Amino acid sequence: MSKSQIEMPVADARTQNSITEEQAQFFLDNGFLVIKGVLRGEELATVQAEMEKQVAKGVAGVQDDPDYMYGKGGKTGRNVLRRVEYVIDKSDPMKALLGHPFILRSVEKLQGNNFIPTWDSMVLKMPDEGIIVPWHRDAEVPAGCTDPRPIFNVDFYLDSADLMTCLWVIPGSNKWSKEACKARIEQDGADRFSTEDAIPVPLEAGDAIFHDITVLHGSPAGDGNPLRRTVYYEFRPGEIEWNYGPHTHEYLGLKQQMLLECLERRAAASYAQGEEPFVYKPDGEFALGERTALESFRYPHLEYWRG
Template sequence: MLTPEQKGFYDDNGYLMVEDVLTSDELMKLQEITYDLIDQSRDVTENTDVYDLDKGHSRETPRLTRIKLPHKVDPYYDQILKNSGVTEVLRDLLGDSATLLTAKLNTKAPGGGAAVEWHQDWAFYPHTNDNVLAFGLMLEDVTEERGPLKVIPGSHKGPILSHHNNGVFCGAVDPDDPDFHHDKAVTLTGKAGSMTVHHARTLHGSAPNVSDRARLILFYEIARADAWPILGAGSYYHALGQRKFWEDLKSRQIIGEPCNEPLLENVPVRMPVPPAPDSSSIFKTQASGGARSAFA
């Protein structure tokens, strides 16, 4: 699906925009399911296994930061991952065997929906090699006002910056870090049905949504099958035990078969410990860990 030029751009810059990766029918069904889930949150008064609520959430005005693990909430989110144009993009970038790490639907409520401070995904979940990426499906048009994803081109080839504050993992970089080149940031706006991809080591973040509509982006984090997670990160599968982990791994396979021969490469790693007081989401990690904002 990707051209050689697109694959080369991703290799050089650590990000990519792919337009019209979803069909109109696929996009419409995802929108319907998502807005129905948001509507169902009206009766929710505190964070659950499905919903992370934003400030000001109420029955009259539902405001969410995130729908957690959407592929486990509705099977269509999983189907899109495993049988659509998205699958072919992943095949082009990761090869014939790839595994889902996790997924979330960042809804970013209108009128100030929470920012995601600058970070590298790799800081949250280091692996045995860095053939790891995240991609976002835009379920609505994403404009500058809606708090789009911002990335720093080429940062995936640089250092892993500290994501600690006062000795605690806060899930964000210090805006004054000399290796944080905010002036080089690129903003990824696009129309509904488009897909952004960024390498796990690419520095990225997003400002608050100051528009009057939600910013709906469906994010999946994916690893090539021979990239195995390193113990000490926060993912649920570290607590499963050997047999349950293997069964869970098989259920997360997107392309090909699970791999039991990890590729070990010389990659920079700083473990995300000790954890922030509340590490239940990136929003809670950054807030409770005292992360400094680059969007202030």
């Protein structure tokens, strides 16, 4: 069976409580999974509006704020906004999004109940300025780690992504060696994006995709592309973070407290009324202690980096 003919199960947050065992196994085997209808109605409109504020702020230019990142536009070569870091800290609806029950029940199924939220960012393709995002892995599994559980991102699409702007993935490359990945990346270089062994993942606004940090993915340049905003929340099994890093033990406790606060923000959101909330119940050395008041929702990675 060719990559284009792969039988791809699709989860649906509108009708499911969490991903199924079949969908979980597809994700483990292939490194990605599409989830339809994660954000809809009032929540989708609210999150889109909140992130539009961040886009407008970044487009206007932000002095001396490393959270707003820029790159050369694909068509004009001008400096254009490409990424905004720590979006949970910047927006209450993004806090509520972290508490999304379908997403968290699915993360728990794949990583166990001691999972930790780690990164939160928004990545953009600005209108008519799409550039090639070469084939890459987001990161490697920490050195020495033999834990088979996946580390992955949940990508929330705030805009529809067609073949001009969508993510492409190479199914199963999450199981490749570093050497095999390096060879495939070098096959194209920075100026070519071949897709003969890949499949596109077009999505509607409000859909999401789980993608393993080790699966090869990227996107072609868009000529006349519309705006594409994607919010990324990364999750890691707590045991992997505790034993191998990259963050310190202190960071894990802070992010647990942050998740608890975000679950409360979701419970109070008008669009979350009537849904079955997620209950975070880590155990063992990750068992929750006394609640502490958070001074911030922004915990810079390098300030909590080992070594």
